[in-house]
Amino acid sequence: MRILAAAALLAIGAAPAPRTAEAWLTTGDGKQRLARVALTPPAPNALRIVIDPKQRFQTMVGFGAAITDASGILIANMKPAQRTALMRDLFGTAPGQLALGFTRLTMGASDFSPTHYSFDDMPPGQRDPDLRRFSIQPNRANVLPVVKQALAINPRLVVMASPWSPPGWMKTGDALIGGTLRPDAYAPYARYFVRYLQAYAAEGVPIRYLTIQNEPDFSPDSYPGMKWPAADRARFVGRHLGPALAEAKIDTAILEWDHNWDQPQQPLTALADPAAARFLKGVAWHCYGGDVSAQARVHAAHPDKETFFTECSGGGWRPGWQAGFSDAVRNLMIGSTRNWAKGVLLWNLALDPAGGPHKGGCGNCRGVVTIDPKTGVVTRNLEYYALGHLSRFVVPGAVRIAATTVSGVVETVAFRNPDGSTVLLAYNPGKTPRALAVTLGRSAAGLRLPAGAAVTIRMAPAT
Missing domain, CATH: 2.60.40.1180 (Golgi alpha-mannosidase II)
Structure with missing residues (x-):
């Protein structure tokens, strides 16, 4: 009342x-x-x-969750009336709706993709330095329609993107899984980012922020990823990606790190590079190691840089409401924002009752909502309510x-x-x-x- x-x-x-x-x-x-x-x-x-x-x-940007391939598939394949009702509930800004204003896309496959892909895959041993095979076609059936519908419901929605891996031919090992970026692929990879941002903009989906590598200190053995040291990330941003975006007149902001609280020295190393710091807008953080106070320590060293919290998943390791809700509210909604986060993102927006679809990686993750693909029935999980305690009430531009x-x-x-x-x-x-x-x-x-x-x-x- x-x-x-x-x-x-x-x-x-x-x-x-x-x-x-x-x-x-x-x-x-x-x-x-x-x-x-x-x-x-x-x-x-x-x-x-x-x-x-x-x-x-x-000043706040917003709150939300990632539209992964898994989320896109589940939402896109709902019956039209069910899908519209869910999307309005998630992204609508009327009283009682969740009013999500921030989302994250995976730039190519993550573990929450039914297949492993990039936007420029080549047969083993072959390369495409001119990106003649580049295409965002893998996103057209599911992810793009869902993002477009979210933007139609909430035109103020801020979209960011993170790659889990460059195309395999750019990496040592010639594969999406493992390896690292080849020195001769730095320039083509910068152009790959430009092409991706241009392709999404042409679809009416501007990407406001990006990171250059999801979890760059982790090389998973069952899904795309790679380790990428801080000094090499700085070299890529300062000498290749930053200049490439400037030349293409793309104003997408680059965020450093996109990994856990337990290694603040990594973003500090990248920000210590003057060429990289010129193009780095801020730092992105995940929750799976360390303490949220790391955000404030890096902010204190670089108060001119923005702070974002970009990934944390609920799952079977935190069953029930007592532990899961406490962690989501205490560490993410309160902890991350008190430690300078302008935006807060959870991981999968939607998963099925088995925690998928996925290929490799997390087998017991939980989405903000669970969608039964057979019936379209939606279950709103504890993360939905944790987000709602701020997303419904704190609007973009709030301080x-x-x-x-x-x-x-x-x-x-x-x-x-x-x-x-x-x-x-x-x-x-x-x-x-x-x-x-x-x-x-x-x-x-x-x-x-x-x-x-x-x-x-x-x-x-x-x-």
């Missing part, structure tokens, strides 16, 4: 400015999921959470602002939207409920936050 300031916002020393406040709660057991709850006057012993709009940090957070007690993040509304996400990691008094200026709203629960509070602009 909508609660008026006079009833639900208690004056702190003076009459509060007229303000409305609303709250949405998800409990740690999943019994309540983005459920509307009432705010009350704060209890006398409540923990005070102070929101300070004067302290401003990064993160300061808010009290107490590690291990109540953890928070706050934003000021362009329309002047304020959004707070609070999570209780403890084992007992916690009474909160959320204060903004001269007003306060009270709430009893259950153990393991998250709440989003939205306050309208003062009038």
Whole structure:
């Protein structure tokens, strides 16, 4: 329900400015999921959470998940009415819709592809340095139609792309799996990026950001990938890709790293190269190792560079709501944004009940939604609700602002939207409920936050 300031916002020393406040709660057991709850006057012993709009940090791009081949196949092959309903729910911006504003594409195959491919495959032993065989045809049946529909629903959707491997003929080993980029392939690979960006732009899908290699310190043995040291990545960006994009008048921003929190020295090494730093817009991070605070350490060293969180998957290793929801809210929605992320992306937008389709790699990953390909029935997973606690309420252009957070007690993040509304996400990691008094200026709203629960509070602009 909508609660008026006079009833639900208690004056702190003076009459509060007229303000409305609303709250949405998800409990740690999943019994309540983005459920509307009432705010009350704060209890006398409540923990005070102070929101300070004067302290401003990064401007937000959005929240979302990757449209992998697996996601594209499952969504594209739904019955039209089911597909439209799901896509509107995911990308629509009306009240109650998830309002995803950020997505990631795989530039060629990942482990979540039914076949391993690039956009310029050649028979073993043959090469195509002039890219005469280049084509984005493998994306036309599934991925492109889904991305186009998402853009039609939400024209402000920001799209980024990441390759898992260059074409095999560009690599030592002449294969998509393993190896690394051959020195004589740096220039052709830069042109490959240009061709990809141009081809997608021609389809009405501008790619705003890209990384040059997914997880460049990992060489998987069952799906495309490769190791690519930081100094070599810097050389590629500074001497080849950056100049190639400039010459082609492509303004897509290049992000460095696209791997885990446990090796901040890798992006720092690349950013220390002056030629590369000229073209690197920021750094992208994954969740599978290390601590989210690494984002802030790299930001402190390079405050002029942007920070993005670009991949984390739920799965069978975090079964049930208690562990999975806690991790998604605490580390990703709150942790990554408090550590300067402008955008937050989960991994597969959609998977089937068996965690596929995939070829190699993760056999028990979980999508934001699960789609049964036989019936089209959609299950919204805990990641859907974790995303929704911010994606529904924090709009593109919002600015993160300061808010009290107490590690291990109540953890928070706050934003000021362009329309002047304020959004707070609070999570209780403890084992007992916690009474909160959320204060903004001269007003306060009270709430009893259950153990393991998250709440989003939205306050309208003062009038």
